[in-house]
Every structure is written in structure tokens, then in C-alpha cells.
Amino acid sequence: MTHPVICERAKGHNCACSACGGTQHGWTNDLKWARDPSPAARRQARDDSDRAWAEAQQKPPRYRRIAATDSATVDLIDWLSENPDTIDRIQAIGNLLAGPVIQELDKQFGGTRPRKLRKQLTDHFWCDLFVAVAEAIETFSKAIDRVPEYVTAVVLQSRKAEGRSVLLDALVGLAVRTAWKSITSMIDTAGAEEIQRGCRILAVLICPAPEKHKAVQDGALLPLAKEGLLETSRERLEQVLPEDWVRRLREGLDDA
Template identity: 70%
Template sequence: MARDPSPIARQEARDRSDTNWASTQPPRGRREPSRRRKAAATDSATVDLVDWLSENPDAIEYIQEVGNILSGPVIQKLDKRFGGSKPREARRRLTNHFWCDLLVALAEAIERFSKALDRIPEYVTTVIMQSRKTEHRSPLLEALVSLAVRTAWEPIKSMVHTTGVEELQRTCRILAVLICPAPEDHKAIQDGALLPLAKEGLLETSKERLEQVFSADWVHRLREGLGGV
């Protein structure tokens, strides 16, 4: 959609997002936002990111490159080691927020360990295992997580030198949001991707919608990062 020179599909997506947001207006007196309203808010942010990508074609290529790494060598190694006789079933288990966990943890690790790149795979594996336990996701073998991270990291690490740390962080965060099956239910995506991306790729409307559905602490950190505006 971001590659399409015509804005029609993007505008249709934005119209659907706005309609969904309007249709989830909570009744008077209800404070806690519904799951549908949270989804509508994160959909609004996703539409903003797609629009941003349409104006930054280089970023699309970076995202495609990382996506190819995950869908190519990483999946192939996991199939070979853990797929057994039912690789599709093994892959299906990984659709439960594993890939977006991996991407957002990579983005965080790049920031923390830009001067110690060799420590990143171990750190990312730990973050994913802890995140899944905290959010009560289905358990995964640490060896599987470690293999996926190490296989993904080697080619991604080379991108640090060609694209730069900040660009690679942005790439991982945007791709994490785009492929996450439900950002409204995935705290790691909310904190590690949507929050930093809000500073550069989201319109004020989407920021306001996210503020209505996420915690006061999240809103405080968002506004603090935007200089209090």
C-alpha cells in the first residue's frame, strides 16, 4: 500500500479507521475503553505509519529487507531444527506475537548495545522470554528463540553499518507494528514501538486516540517525549 503511487487505497484505509473509531465511542459513564476501541486507536496509528512510508521510499526497502530475513533464512532454520513432520503447525505457534516481539526487542537492543553489538542476540533472547512470561503468552523453547534471534541478527547487524542505528531501529519498530496481529493487546509493541514512533510518524489525531485507550503512565511518557506538547 505504501508503494502504490495512488493514494486511494491509503485514503480508504484511513476512512475505515476513522469509521471504526467513531463506531466505538463508549457510552456515557464508561471509563475503561473496549478492546474494539483500543484496536481502532492502534489501527489509526498504523495508517499513519503507512502514509509516512509512502513519503519515505528508502524506509520501505529497509523494511522489506528485514522482512525477507525473517521469512527466509530464519524460518528455514527454524523449520529444519524445530519443524519436525509438521512445520506449518510449528510456524503457526509463532504467529502469537513472536515475530513482533523479536523486532521490537531488536530495536530496543540496538539502542542499548550499539557499542556492544555481539551481546545483542543474548539480550534479545532474554527480553523475548521474559516478555512472553510476563504477558502470559504460550511458552517457547529458549533454544528456538535463540536460534531465530541469532539467525536474524547476523544479516541485520550488517545493516547497522549501511543504514545507521536510528534508521534500523525505526525499521524494526514500524515492521513490528505492521505485522503485530493485535497491537492493542501487546504491551511490548505499545511501549517499544508505538511510543517512540509517535514522535515522528503519527498524526496528532492518532496520538489523541491512543491517549484515550492507553494508561495514564503511557500518555505521560508520550507527552514527555514530545516535550510536553
């Protein structure tokens, strides 16, 4: 099933692509920018981000939240441009979605209307999944076979807590098991910490609206702030995210 290229280049903070089900939202183009030896596209993205932040000061608060998380995304793309091995790993993880994972979900749950199923998945499902995988890698480093069950439970609980669309337990479980089968081999090759970092970055890049997604803020932006975000972006996030997030960020930076 094809999807519009515009989804790969998406900049808007929403996603309803029933063709790719959100599996291509934004991140593929972000990785192209990170790989590009010319910094022109990244510089333009930085200029656009800084201009959006300045303009947002005269707009309702939601625009400042959008601009702050966009600033963080630009930082991550710049960081990736200096860490090409991580780009390749994120590409491999992301390819799981557009390949075996979405195909397996289509086969088991798509029926005669796979686009209807895929549209359900655009409501922050993939970023939920990768945040939960990153958390599980750390939690179950010595009991890796327990990860799929844990990730499934975390995704379902997170979606319920944030009022996301309801997905069948079996559907979530199948997506997790299919993705995890390949991710475990990546961990064996690259190490748990590297794959954990890749899942967190991909969660931010694929998320349609990090400023409205608490799981991404807590499980991806917060840990990434210590190594992949510039001080300017951290300061912007501190101005727009909850006090508890700011407190944990500062505690983490003090301990680093």
C-alpha cells in the first residue's frame, strides 16, 4: 500500500495518513537531513525553528509548546548528523514499522479495510510503542524475555491515561511481539543502550505532536535532553512543559 510522500516530509502536528498508518510520519525525511553532508537543510530548519519561537511569543501558549518541541527535534537531527551509526540503527528500527509490523497487523486485523485500521494507529501509537520499548530495555536488562508483555501493558496504560483511542489488547501485543523479534537481534549487535537511545529519538521524530504527548515528553525528551539537546532548546522546553518535568530535567543535569 503506497502513501503520499508528503507524510515523510510532514511538519504539521497531526497525522491522519490511512495509507502508512503514521509509520512514515516525518522521521524518514529527518534522517535524510541528518545524513546530508551539506548542512543547508539543517540550517534552514534551525532558522525556521528560531523564527517560529520568536513569533510564538505573541500567540496563545500552544504555539510556544509546538515551537519548543520543534526546536528539540532540530537539535536531535543535528546530533544525528554527527553520529551516523545511530542514524542507521534508527532507520533499521523504523523500517520494522513500514515492513513486518504493519503487514502483520494488516493480515490479522485489517480485514477488507486496512486503511481504517491504519488510521487508528496514527493516534500516537508508534511513539507510545517506542517509548515503552526504551523503558523496558532498561527495566528488564536481565530478563529480556519479559519485555513484550511489559511493553504491551505500558502502551495500553499510557493510552488510557492520556485519553488516546482505544486499541485491542491483541493488536498492541502483536505489534510489540513483531517489532521486538527484530529489536532483540539489534541489541545483541549494537548493545542495549544504543538501541534504547535509537528508540527514544525515533519516538520524538515520529510523534505528530510531542507537545501534547506526555509519554514522549517523559520517556524520550527528558532522557535525551542530557546529550542531544542544546541549552537553548532545554530552556524553551522548561518554559512550556510542566514543573515536574523541569524539576526532573534539572536533577538529571546536576547528576550528569
